[in-house]
Amino acid sequence: MQRLRSAAAELRTPGGRARLFAVLSLVFLVVAVAGIVTTPTQPVLTVDEEPPENNTLVAVQGYQDGGKALEITPDGEVAWEYSEPDDVFDLELVNESTVQVSTASTVPDSDCPEPYASDGYDGCVRNALQHVDRGTNEVVWEYAWYDVEKHEHELHDADRYVVDGEARYAMADMGNDRVFAVDHDGTLRWEWNATDDYQMPDGMGPEGDWTHVNDVDRIEPGVFQISLRNFDTVAELHVADDGDVRVEPVVGPNEFHADDEGELYEQHNPDRLADGSLIVADSEHDRIVEFGPDGDVVWEVGGSATFDWPRDGDRLPDGDTLVADSYNDRVVEVTPDGEVVWAVEVGNLVYEVDRVTTPADASDGSRPAPSATQGEFSSAMTDANVVAEYLAFGIAVSKYVLPYAVAEQLYWLLGAVFSLLLAGVERYRASSRSLSLPSR
Numbered sequence: 523m524q525r526l527r528s529a530a531a532e533l534r535t536p537g538g539r540a541r542l543f544a545v546l547s548l549v550f551l552v553v554a555v556a557g558i559v560t561t562p563t564q565p566v567l568t569v570d571e572e573p574p575e576n577n578t579l580v581a582v583q584g585y586q587d588g589g590k591a592l593e594i595t596p597d598g599e600v601a602w603e604y605s606e607p608d609d610v611f612d613l614e615l616v617n618e619s620t621v622q623v624s625t626a627s628t629v630p631d632s633d634c635p636e637p638y639a640s641d642g643y644d645g646c647v648r649n650a651l652q653h654v655d656r657g658t659n660e661v662v663w664e665y666a667w668y669d670v671e672k673h674e675h676e677l678h679d680a681d682r683y684v685v686d687g688e689a690r691y692a693m694a695d696m697g698n699d700r701v702f703a704v705d706h707d708g709t710l711r712w713e714w715n716a717t718d719d720y721q722m723p724d725g726m727g728p729e730g731d732w733t734h735v736n737d738v739d740r741i742e743p744g745v746f747q748i749s750l751r752n753f754d755t756v757a758e759l760h761v762a763d764d765g766d767v768r769v770e771p772v773v774g775p776n777e778f779h780a781d782d783e784g785e786l787y788e789q790h791n792p793d794r795l796a797d798g799s800l801i802v803a804d805s806e807h808d809r810i811v812e813f814g815p816d817g818d819v820v821w822e823v824g825g826s827a828t829f830d831w832p833r834d835g836d837r838l839p840d841g842d843t844l845v846a847d848s849y850n851d852r853v854v855e856v857t858p859d860g861e862v863v864w865a866v867e868v869g870n871l872v873y874e875v876d877r878v879t880t881p882a883d884a885s886d887g888s889r890p891a892p893s894a895t896q897g898e899f900s901s902a903m904t905d906a907n908v909v910a911e912y913l914a915f916g917i918a919v920s921k922y923v924l925p926y927a928v929a930e931q932l933y934w935l936l937g938a939v940f941s942l943l944l945a946g947v948e949r950y951r952a953s954s955r956s957l958s959l960p961s962r
Contacts, residue, residue, distance in 0.1 A: 540948035547941035554934035561927035562869070567598030568852070569865035574877065577601055578844070578866075579621065580853055581610045581874040585921040585929075588870045591623050591654070593878065594853070598866045602656050611678045611873050616653055620662065623652045624693075626676035635668055643670050649677035651691060665708055669697040670729055678736040678873075679791070685743075692746055694738045697729075701738050701748055701759060714759055714767040716750075723778055732778060734788075741794045749792050749802075753777060754784055756792045756802065772800060773813055785819070786811075790833035791846075791874060799893035803835045803846070809903060810835035810843055810856075814895050821894035823860040825903040826911050830918065834874045837891040841899070846872045849918040858894070860902025870926055 573596040580592040589609035593602035604610075607625035616622050629648050631639050638646035650666035669675040675697030682691055690711055692703040702713040716722075716733045726732055737749035746759040755774030759767050774786050787806035795801060798815040809824035810832060823843065824832060830849035837843055838855075842863070845854040853875050855864040906914070913933065921929040928935070 535952070537948070537952040540945045540952060543941045543945035543948060547938045547945060550934050550938035550941060554931040554938060557931040557934065558927045561930055562867075564600060565592070565594055565598050565869070566867045567865075568867055569854075569862050570597075572855070572857075572863035573597065574855065574864060577878040578853060579613050579615070579876040579878060580846075580868055580872060581613045581623075582868060583609050583611060583848075583871045583873040585871050585926065586923075587628070588926075589625070590870075591621065592868065593656070594866055594868070596864075604654050604659050606659070607650070607652075608672070609676060611676060612680060613874065614682065614876055615878065616682060619656055621654050621656055622680065622682055623654055624677045624680045625650045625652060626672050628672050629668070638668050638670060641670060645672075646670060647672035647675050647697075649675075649695075649697075651677060651680045651693060663706070665691065665693075665704055667695075674731040674734065675729075679738055681739050681746075683740040692738045692740060694735045694748065696733075696735055699733045699735060701735060701746065712761050712765040712767065714761075714769075718767070719769045720777065737791050739793065747772070747792060747794060749789055750774070751788050751790065754779070754786045754788065756786070756789065756800065773802070773817065785813075791835065793836060795837055795893040796890040797893050797896060799895060801835055801837050801843070801893075803832045805831050805833055805848070808832065808905075810845055812894050812899075814893070821858075821899045822901045822903055823856055825905045826914075827904040827906040828860075828862075828902075829854075830914055833872075836876060837893070838877060839891055841892045841897055844875050844877055846875045848872050849914065856902075858897060858899040860900065871921070 578594045580594055582590045582592060587608040589607055590603055590605035591610045591613050592600055595601050608627040610623055610625055612624035614622050627648050628645050630645050634646035647669050648666055649669060650664050652661045653663040655662050678694055678696055680691055680693045682689060689706045690703050692701065694701055699716040700714060703711045705711055722732055731752060733753060734751035735748055736751050739747045741747050744761050746761060748757055748759055750757060753774060753776060755776050756772045758770045758772055760770060761767050775784055786802060786804050790803045790805055792800055792802040800813045802811055804811045808826045808829045809822050811819060812821040814820040829847050832845050833848045834846035835843050841858045843856050845856060847854050848871055851869045851872060852865055852867045853872060854862055856862055917929060917932050920932050
């Protein structure tokens with residue numbers, strides 16, 4: 523008891539507090555360093571209650587580049603990896619040996635064509651839709667174009683489809699606010715520009731992030747579903763045989779707005795289900811949401827305590843949903859009741875996921891699959907407290923400027939720095955107090 527009283531008395535002095543803060547700083551630093559050293563460089567299986575039968579394709583965008591395409595086995599091992607591009611946003615099987623990959627890579631000005639070499643931006647971006655051989659990683663087909671810069675000018679999604687036995691490729695060109703399709707020879711088959719139907723806000727320059735069109739899927743012949751992220755809108759493009767395009771909104775306000783949010787808030791990867799229902803990664807609402815054929819919300823799962831900015835949600839044939847939980851850097855499979863039954867931490871900003879099927883199914887989620895209106899689905903939403911949300915947001919943002927392993931330990935490192943500063947303050951106070959005492 524006497525020792526406790528002595529220790530408490532010591533803490534009431536500046537010198538005692540300085541020593542305490544110094545010890546805390548060392549503890550925080552040791553924990554942070556241990557976390558950095560042990561941060562895995564390969565995917566880690568974290569939930570294995572109901573492992574899938576097939577492998578999973580994962581598109582990794584990357585925070586500071588570091589993008590890659592992965593094929594992950596049910597036990598979390600890497601079966602295939604393609605890491606040539608800076609960023610990977612979408613991938614789907616073409617056949618059992620070939621993967622279609624939507625990529626974006628930064629190019630130095632010296633290698634950029636005009637006008638991008640001298641446009642005042644640092645480098646340019648090369649967007650490329652690639653067919654990659656899974657055995658050799660050789661690019662066996664490619665359609666590519668350049669744009670001003672990578673940020674908000676990337677190819678986020680493409681969909682391969684077939685017309686009269688001929689392969690075609692619809693692409694979402696974010697930097698030019700357009701959706702277009704080419705054939706295998708690269709010939710333009712149809713094109714839709716957002717300026718054909720919408721008015722760009724006054725004061726927004728040509729490189730402004732206006733529509734942020736980030737997804738396109740053919741849902742039936744002549745009908746393509748698109749995601750206008752900055753409109754908070756999912757819409758359909760009805761493409762006539764002569765190339766004329768008509769826009770029809772499905773969910774959302776169907777216009778640009780900078781601040782307001784509605785049913786969706788900066789959504790990604792909407793997919794049409796068997797009965798016409800729509801499943802969407804409602805990113806800023808931290809949920810996967812399903813709208814029934816009448817447009818009403820019939821199922822939702824997530825919340826900030828479960829997901830952090832999810833950007834893909836694919837309904838699987840058994841009713842489970844495969845999720846790209848982006849800021850949590852993981853792939854998750856949830857049941858119709860919202861229970862996580864399989865999860866793999868991939869790291870470095872997951873963008874899109876797709877379950878491998880045999881034979882290959884050349885789609886990215888827009889396939890016949892059970893909807894919540896056809897089965898017994900129970901919504902499951904759980905939000906974290908405000909402090910936890912802000913802490914998670916701080917770590918996510920730091921990964922864009924810090925090495926991934928360091929950013930993961932950010933708050934331990936900040937604790938070490940803050941404790942060290944407090945120790946310095948108390949040392950100063952102790953020194954000032956000793957100098958101010960009268961001599962005897």
